Amino acid sequence: MIRKLTDQDHHQVLSFLSEEPSINLFIIGDLEVFGYDSEFQEIWAEFAEQNTIKAVLLRFHHSFIPYAKGEFDTEGFVSIMKQYNQPLPLSGKSDIIEKFEAFPELALGKKQVTFFAECLSDECLSADDVEFKKATIDDVDQIIELRSSIEEFNVRSDARDILFQAMESNTTRTYYTVENDVMTACVSTTAENSMSAMIVGVCTRKEYRRKGLATAIMQKLFKDVLDEGKTLCLFYDNPAAGRIYKRLGFKDIGLWTMYR
Incomplete structure (x- = not known):
């Protein structure tokens, strides 16, 4: 029934x-x-x-x-x-x-299949002294601008409204680094709930790459979410990105299919 x-x-x-x-x-x-x-x-x-x-x-x-x-x-x-x-x-x-x-x-x-990975423990995370900030609604435009500058990202026309609504409902958080008032790297959660959170929007401005900024703030965000008793998960289809996530404690738990 x-x-x-x-x-x-x-x-x-x-x-x-x-x-x-x-x-x-x-x-x-x-x-x-x-x-x-x-x-x-x-x-x-x-x-x-x-x-x-x-x-x-x-x-x-x-x-x-x-x-x-x-x-x-x-x-x-x-x-x-x-x-x-x-x-x-x-x-x-x-x-x-x-x-x-x-x-x-x-x-x-259109069909897209990605790997689905999960992290349950912070045992693979390490401390880093990179300074970071937690985004507020005032930072939405900078986040969207940074994501839009990344060639691999497909930023929807309604991305700003979606992020604004998610921040108001506390279903997302973003940690970022900044230099000379420019957002240089950021990482976000989405669909946060009482049990779990998904990692999205991991990116670094082109001229600031290879400095470990994204990895550093990922680890800070991961630890904060895990300390709240939630599981972390993410999609990935890039093997190089997958290797980074696995070093931070993620394990593949299946495949996820999306039709759009």
């Missing part, structure tokens, strides 16, 4: 999702911030006969994220998704998303 969830289901669905807090950080974060009554967010669950949750499907605006621990009613979830405008942005663990690829009636857009 599949039904839409309400506030009364929050404890049960959070218990279901918390067994893999990194994989589910987007769903957990969206539920904690926006709840069950928002017009742009809905969540459904498939229940087993014992009234235990088998799988969930979150809609956030036009995007969908499914999660399951075993076999689930993919066709039932597809019938829900088909009611919304297509193409449908869809993301999740690759082995789960593969089940939706069997339904040609879903227009899923």
Whole structure:
């Protein structure tokens, strides 16, 4: 049986999702911030006969994220998704998303697969005396400007509004270095919730690279988040970046597929 969830289901669905807090950080974060009554967010669950949750499907605006621990009613979830405008942005663990690829009636857009890594301990982190600052809303424009200067980054036109909203809802934080009033490197979290946080936006201005700035502030941010009892996670598809993250304590836990 599949039904839409309400506030009364929050404890049960959070218990279901918390067994893999990194994989589910987007769903957990969206539920904690926006709840069950928002017009742009809905969540459904498939229940087993014992009234235990088998799988969930979150809609956030036009995007969908499914999660399951075993076999689930993919066709039932597809019938829900088909009611919304297509193409449908869809993301999740690759082995789960593969089940939706069997339904040609879903227009899923462009596919991207990345590694998904998790860090649970600060044992690989080291202290560094690099001076850094924690960003406030007043720093949003500088953060966007720095990210936009990075060739590898694809900064969306609404990136400023998204970052502003995330800062207001305390679902992101950014640490950065500065020299002569210029932001030289920064690293951010996104989708922060009570259990986990994702690392994004690791970048250094071109003329300040190879000084260890990004690595230094990453370690400071990682330690602060871990000290709060949260797990850290991130996506990567660059092997060189992956090696850096693994030296800092990250381990691959699977593949993540995104359709945009």
